[in-house]
Amino acid sequence: MCDLPAEIAPSEKIVRAVIFPYHFDKKKQKYTHRAFRPAPGTDRLSVIRQTHMGSDFCKAKGREIAAGGGENKRYTGLAVLTAEQIRSVGIGLEDAREDYCGHAHIRFGIVVERNEPPDSTTNKRLTELTQSVFKLAVYREDPAPDATMWTGPEL
């Protein structure tokens, strides 16, 4: 049972858990807009409603995400921005509690086909959108990624 409001308020803080190395530029070792590429076969990017769930929950999810699937990756921190900022670049944001309570999706409106790139004009548009979200988000590197609780600055 999830008792969060289904509507995401403009002031709500939204978090994306950042994973090394796949969200990082290999040469510069800095996190990049690649942290915001939609999931295959969808236009959706998985995020967490931090205002309702809290930073400890977001961190726990980040660690869980990094532990899933293939090896050689680790959770490094949280990228934060508000619902209003997300919507300001012309993309959608909606609750996705069917996966877990506090889950939400950023909707880019551009579906990325499995194993194929979008056509070049659509690809440029998608890159512009992911770059916009990346620039608006504030990345908070976790000072103690192996600890259970969030010990970094307030999100």
Place this chain on the structure above:
Amino acid sequence: MLTTLREQELTPTLSLLYERYQPVVPLQVGQPGYHGPHLAFFEMNEARAEIQRLAILEENWDGYGAIPIQKPTMRNAVAAVDQVLMFAPAPSDIAPNPNGTVSLEWQSDFGTAQLEIGETRCSFFMDRRGGTSFFWDGSASEVTAQIGVLISSSLFPPSPATPATTSIGVDV
């Protein structure tokens, strides 16, 4: 013994002292991204190796449901690198995408370019700062060297040739 190094017309000719006390060897620089046959070969091999390393990616490699890079995509990406890096410098980033494609990115003060390669299709766009954009879509197995020429000439143009003569004399 007197060894003299001379630089004349910094572009398009570079002088390279390839071994101590050996004669100065002039190398012709045809394209700004072209660093001579050995360096271009090295960069190409590095890029190929980086793409081949993507083969180890398993299902859900990013934790968010990413799919593995398929062999045809990898072959296409390696073939594209072979063509494009004949003229363009090494990409600033080579990255897998969650949807199973491979992206090559270039960045300079003059703009950005991105080539994304999939199983059968390929898409390319380039944005020149303050200028126009360029788009190309095609078969993933038919990326030509012209893309490299375009990247090189648009994003890494040669600096204006400045006639200069510098003589350095060393008494050994």
